[in-house]
Structures are given as structure tokens and as C-alpha cells.
Amino acid sequence: MNAFLHDLARHAFLQHALLAGLLASVACGVVGTYVVARRIAYIAGAISHCVLGGIGAAGWLSATAGWDWLRPLHGAILAAVAAAVVIGAVSLRARQSEDTVIGALWAIGMASGIVFIARTPGYQEDLIGYLFGNILLVAPADLWLVAGLDVAVLLLGLLFYHQFQAVCFDEEFARLRGVRVETFYLLLLVLTALTVVLLVTVVGIVLVIALLVLPAAVAGHFARTLWQMMGLAALASAAFTTGGLALSYGLNLPSGAVIVLLAGGVYLALSARGLARWRRS
Amino acid sequence: MNTVSAVSARGLTFAFPGDPPALEDVTFTIAEGDFASVVGPNGGGKTTLLRLLLGLLKPTRGEARLFGQPPEVARRQVGYLAQRARLDPHFPVCVRDVVLMGRLGPGRPVGPFGRGDKDAARRALAEVGLADAARRPFAALSGGQKQRALIARALACEPRLLLLDEPTASLDQHVEGELFALLRELNRRLTVIIVSHDLGFVSRWVRTVVCVNRRVAVHPTGEVTAEIIREMYGDEARLVRHDRHATDPGHPSAGRPGGRP
Structure with a gap:
């Protein structure tokens, strides 16, 4: 831990990593709470795997078409939002096939990413980083984009708090009140997509669902309102990413995996305690 | 009572695709100011009728x-409470925020609720006897209190119906009363x-009974006879009459075990 703090003061890449983790945590607290309340974690999973397709396509275009300005993160944002819109449209129009479409997108996004990456000259070494996270890969230029996404997600997520809350709690009632339920559902999926991209930079595509859902689930043990749950989830997420980063740095382990294990351990411990209490009562 | 109809249906027919009609050629009127109960066997179309009336x-056909207008236009004047099973009982929300959901609508700006909305929520909570529970978690309320809170949410819509x-x-029976x-x-x-x-229980309280079993018949409570019940429910009708004793002629012989007084 001391080594981490010592190096943190000296190395810019560690500072960037920490900053990216903290920025992502804020959005994670707000959107993760909605995702848990509305029970759409599986949709977040499909969106995150589509991100690989976007990253792969962006890398391929930048290497072969000479689009140097195109960063993997740009591709990730486009793919995530596109996946969110497709899933949203399907789930609103034809609910019975929602399941199939989510499964299909999940795999197609992944597969197209692998094909793009295989076709991209001199690129393969980053694949593991994108899949399982390498927070140390965050470039300074990405940090501005991450900060921008963070602000956008927070602004939209909090401005429409009451509408989102009503849609999550009782969609039919909200519809009868004249709330545009479909619009807010789609907006929620887009916010989920943007948050997924933020979290991919921290823990990677495969582990994103864990970091999106676990802090909110931990917060749910203590919170009495969505506001409290969001605040607690953001704090929990910040603690998990910072603690996991420090631990992984000290133990020389992959950061994304350690962050998720830390979050999962705390969640399971709280659930076990809750179960024990419930048994006793 | 005035003669404006709160709810009306004319030739209303509804079938889910591929199924026989759940409701067929339904025509009836409920006057404004009435206290009516929709009764009928499970699967007889009660909830379908409600959803048609709300434009859901x-x-x-039909x-x-x-209030004489298409449901999509007039449904904001309705305070609606759906079947309770649909809500997540552990959802983290306080009672006041549940009631404030009744203040949402198309014209509402973004951000926090204003004073007028909060006052309306407070009045609605007071009216259902939950003024002191505004800050409590919805999940911590008893079943009866939850229903009161949801009725307060419906009242916060400032409905006519x-x-x-x-x-x-x-x-339980006491809370129901x-x-x-x-x-x-x-x-x-x-x-x-x-x-x-x-x-059986409802007929003590309401003025009008709307019997739904694919077709709909409306009766003043006093006119609900054993024949009507049998026609609606078939021979399996089980109900407890309150206004007659088992010795009266015409009493449906089937009393429900543990029937309500």
C-alpha cells in the first residue's frame, strides 16, 4: 500500500488510472442504481460485449484507412449506444424476442470485435486489456472524454430523477400520468451504454456487469431511497476501484479482476450477513 | 347524483390475438359520483375491462x-391503482416520493418538485391517514399501509375517478374494512x-355492481340475486349473503367456509 502511494505521487499513469476509476464511479453510482432498480443488468451485459466490436472497428479503421484521429474509445461509445438503441427498440416493439436479440447482440458484438482485431496489423496485444481491463492503459487524451461522458451521464441521470424513479417503480402508472415511458426507457439504456463505456476503461468488457451492479447492490443493503442508494453506490464503487487498484499494484495482479473480486467479496459478505439475520428472526 | 357518465362502453369487444374474445359486445354506463364494484370470476375479463377503459x-370493436372522452385524452383525470403483486416490495423509495409520482405528467419540468406538488402530496397522505409516514421507507409499511400510500398516490393526481x-x-378482514x-x-x-x-364482502359497501364474465351486466347492489350470480359464475357460485339468512327462500345453498360476517 505504501509502495502504491509512493508511486502514485511519482507516476502520471497511476494518477490517470485512479482518476479514471473515480470518474467512472460517480456515473456508476447513479446509473448502476437505476440498472439494479429496473433489473436490466443483462442488457448492460450485452451492451458491454458489443463494445468490443466498436473498439475493434475503430482500431481497424485507424490502422488501415489512416483515420489516426479515431480512438478505440470513440468506437466503444458508438457501438454501445447503437446496441442500446437496438435492444431498446426491440424490447418496446416485440417484447417476446427481447431475450433472443440480447443474446445475439452479445455474441455478434464480441465476434465482430475479434475479427476486426485479427485483421488489424500489429494490434493483438491489447485484446486482453480490453476484455479484462487494464486501467493503466487509460491515455491522458481519453481522460477528457471520460470526464465529458461522466458529466453528460450525471446531468441526464439526475435531471430526470423523478421520471426515472417512476418508470423503474411502476411503469404503467407513469404511462397513465402521461410520462413518456418509452423515451425515458431508451434514455436509460443510452445512459447505461455510456456508463458501460466508462467502466470498460476500468475493468474491461467481461467484468463490466459486476462493477455496474455490485456497488448498487451493496448500497441497496443500507439505502432507503434511490438518492441514498446512488450516493452510497458511488462511494462503494470509488472504494472498490481505488482499493482494488492499490491491491493489484502491490500484489502485481491484474487490476480489473482484483477490483471485481473486492466488490464481489463485500457484496457476498453483506448478503450472507443479511441471510443470517433473516434466519434468526 | 348528476347524470354525467364517469365511465361508459358501447359494443366494446376485445380479443387477444388467436384467442376467443375476452370481452364481447359490452355496453354499460357508470354515472359520476357512483361507488361501483367490478366483480366476476378469475379470467372473466375484469382487468381487461379496466385496461380498455384506461386506453392501455x-x-x-366498439x-x-x-367522462365522454376517449381514454387517452381523459385518463389523466383517473387515479389508478393496479394489482399490488406487480410492484417490487423492496424498492428503495420513501412514502412521500411514491405519492409524488402522482404529480408527474407531460408538462412537468425537469428537476425537483415545487411547493404546489409537495402540498398536494401532503394533503393526499393526510387524507388516507398516513401524514406521519411521509419519510418512512415504502418497503417498511404493512400491507394495508402500502395500499393507503398507493391510494394517496392516486389522490395526488387530483382525479375525478x-x-x-x-x-x-x-x-386481512379488519384492514379491508x-x-x-x-x-x-x-x-x-x-x-x-x-x-x-x-x-359478498363488497356488496355491503358499494351502490352498483358491474358483473363481468366475457359479457357485462350492471345492477344496483340491492338487485343482485342468486340467479344473476349463478348466471355469471355458473354452478360453482359460492358467496355469502348479508341481507338474508340461510332460511330465506332463494338463498344460494353454498356458503363459503369461514365466510365473512
């Missing part, structure tokens, strides 16, 4: 009207329509 389903789908399901007393109080200024599976 589109009729195959039309439904709220309360439409409640099985509001007393899974509540209290809830009906509250509804009768609200009926002084609002039209109230509730769906119930339990005609």
Missing part, C-alpha cells in the same frame, strides 16, 4: 369512454370503481 389496450384493481387482495370505510369517505367527492373477486 385497444378494443377490437369504444370505451371516460378512482379506479382500483383488487385493492384489498391479501389484506378500514380501507372500504376510507373509500366510502372519498366517494363523497369522487367516483370510485373497484375490482373485487369477493362480491
Whole structure:
């Protein structure tokens, strides 16, 4: 831990990593709470795997078409939002096939990413980083984009708090009140997509669902309102990413995996305690 | 009572694709100011009728009207309470925020609620006797209190009509009676329509009974006879009459075990 703090003061890449983790945590607290309340974690999973397709396509275009300005993160944002819109449209129009479409997108996004990456000259070494996270890969230029996404997600997520809350709690009632339920559902999926991209930079595509859902689930043990749950989830997420980063740095382990294990351990411990209490009562 | 209709249907028919009609050629009117109960066997189309009246389903034929207007236009004047089973009982939300959901609508700006909305929520909570519970978690309320909170949410819409789908399901008898007393109080200024599976209990409180079993018949409570019940439910009718004793002629012989007094 001391080594981490010592190096943190000296190395810019560690500072960037920490900053990216903290920025992502804020959005994670707000959107993760909605995702848990509305029970759409599986949709977040499909969106995150589509991100690989976007990253792969962006890398391929930048290497072969000479689009140097195109960063993997740009591709990730486009793919995530596109996946969110497709899933949203399907789930609103034809609910019975929602399941199939989510499964299909999940795999197609992944597969197209692998094909793009295989076709991209001199690129393969980053694949593991994108899949399982390498927070140390965050470039300074990405940090501005991450900060921008963070602000956008927070602004939209909090401005429409009451509408989102009503849609999550009782969609039919909200519809009868004249709330545009479909619009807010789609907006929620887009916010989920943007948050997924933020979290991919921290823990990677495969582990994103864990970091999106676990802090909110931990917060749910203590919170009495969505506001409290969001605040607690953001704090929990910040603690998990910072603690996991420090631990992984000290133990020389992959950061994304350690962050998720830390979050999962705390969640399971709280659930076990809750179960024990419930048994006793 | 005035003669404006709160709810009306003309030739209303609805079928889910590939199924026989759930409701067929339904025509009836409920006057404004009435206290009516929609009764009928499970699967007889009670909830379907409600959803048609609210415009949540589109009729195959015929039309439904709220206050003489199409449901999509007039449904903001309805305070609606759906069947309770649909809500997540552990959702992290305080009682006041649940009630404030009744203040949402198309014209509402973003951000926090204003004073007018908060006052309306406070009045609604006071009216259902939950003024002190505004800050409590919704999840911590008892079953009866949860229903009161959801009725307060419906009242916060400042409705002309309360439409409640099985509001007393899974509540104990004492709490059920209290809830009906509250509804009768609200009926002084609002039209109230509730769906119930339990005609026997409901007939003590309501003025009009809407019998739904694919077709719909409306009777003043006093006119509900054993013949009508049998026609609607078939021979399996089980109900407890309150206004007659088993020795009276015409009493349906089947009394429900543990039937309500």
C-alpha cells in the first residue's frame, strides 16, 4: 500500500488510472442504481460485449484507412449506444424476442470485435486489456472524454430523477400520468451504454456487469431511497476501484479482476450477513 | 347524483390475438359520483375491462369512454391503482416520493418538485391517514399501509375517478374494512370503481355492481340475486349473503367456509 502511494505521487499513469476509476464511479453510482432498480443488468451485459466490436472497428479503421484521429474509445461509445438503441427498440416493439436479440447482440458484438482485431496489423496485444481491463492503459487524451461522458451521464441521470424513479417503480402508472415511458426507457439504456463505456476503461468488457451492479447492490443493503442508494453506490464503487487498484499494484495482479473480486467479496459478505439475520428472526 | 357518465362502453369487444374474445359486445354506463364494484370470476375479463377503459389496450370493436372522452385524452383525470403483486416490495423509495409520482405528467419540468406538488402530496397522505409516514421507507409499511400510500398516490393526481384493481387482495378482514370505510369517505367527492373477486364482502359497501364474465351486466347492489350470480359464475357460485339468512327462500345453498360476517 505504501509502495502504491509512493508511486502514485511519482507516476502520471497511476494518477490517470485512479482518476479514471473515480470518474467512472460517480456515473456508476447513479446509473448502476437505476440498472439494479429496473433489473436490466443483462442488457448492460450485452451492451458491454458489443463494445468490443466498436473498439475493434475503430482500431481497424485507424490502422488501415489512416483515420489516426479515431480512438478505440470513440468506437466503444458508438457501438454501445447503437446496441442500446437496438435492444431498446426491440424490447418496446416485440417484447417476446427481447431475450433472443440480447443474446445475439452479445455474441455478434464480441465476434465482430475479434475479427476486426485479427485483421488489424500489429494490434493483438491489447485484446486482453480490453476484455479484462487494464486501467493503466487509460491515455491522458481519453481522460477528457471520460470526464465529458461522466458529466453528460450525471446531468441526464439526475435531471430526470423523478421520471426515472417512476418508470423503474411502476411503469404503467407513469404511462397513465402521461410520462413518456418509452423515451425515458431508451434514455436509460443510452445512459447505461455510456456508463458501460466508462467502466470498460476500468475493468474491461467481461467484468463490466459486476462493477455496474455490485456497488448498487451493496448500497441497496443500507439505502432507503434511490438518492441514498446512488450516493452510497458511488462511494462503494470509488472504494472498490481505488482499493482494488492499490491491491493489484502491490500484489502485481491484474487490476480489473482484483477490483471485481473486492466488490464481489463485500457484496457476498453483506448478503450472507443479511441471510443470517433473516434466519434468526 | 348528476347524470354525467364517469365511465361508459358501447359494443366494446376485445380479443387477444388467436384467442376467443375476452370481452364481447359490452355496453354499460357508470354515472359520476357512483361507488361501483367490478366483480366476476378469475379470467372473466375484469382487468381487461379496466385496461380498455384506461386506453392501455385497444378494443377490437366498439369504444370505451371516460367522462365522454376517449381514454387517452381523459385518463389523466383517473387515479389508478393496479394489482399490488406487480410492484417490487423492496424498492428503495420513501412514502412521500411514491405519492409524488402522482404529480408527474407531460408538462412537468425537469428537476425537483415545487411547493404546489409537495402540498398536494401532503394533503393526499393526510387524507388516507398516513401524514406521519411521509419519510418512512415504502418497503417498511404493512400491507394495508402500502395500499393507503398507493391510494394517496392516486389522490395526488387530483382525479375525478378512482379506479382500483383488487385493492384489498391479501389484506386481512379488519384492514379491508378500514380501507372500504376510507373509500366510502372519498366517494363523497369522487367516483370510485373497484375490482373485487369477493362480491359478498363488497356488496355491503358499494351502490352498483358491474358483473363481468366475457359479457357485462350492471345492477344496483340491492338487485343482485342468486340467479344473476349463478348466471355469471355458473354452478360453482359460492358467496355469502348479508341481507338474508340461510332460511330465506332463494338463498344460494353454498356458503363459503369461514365466510365473512
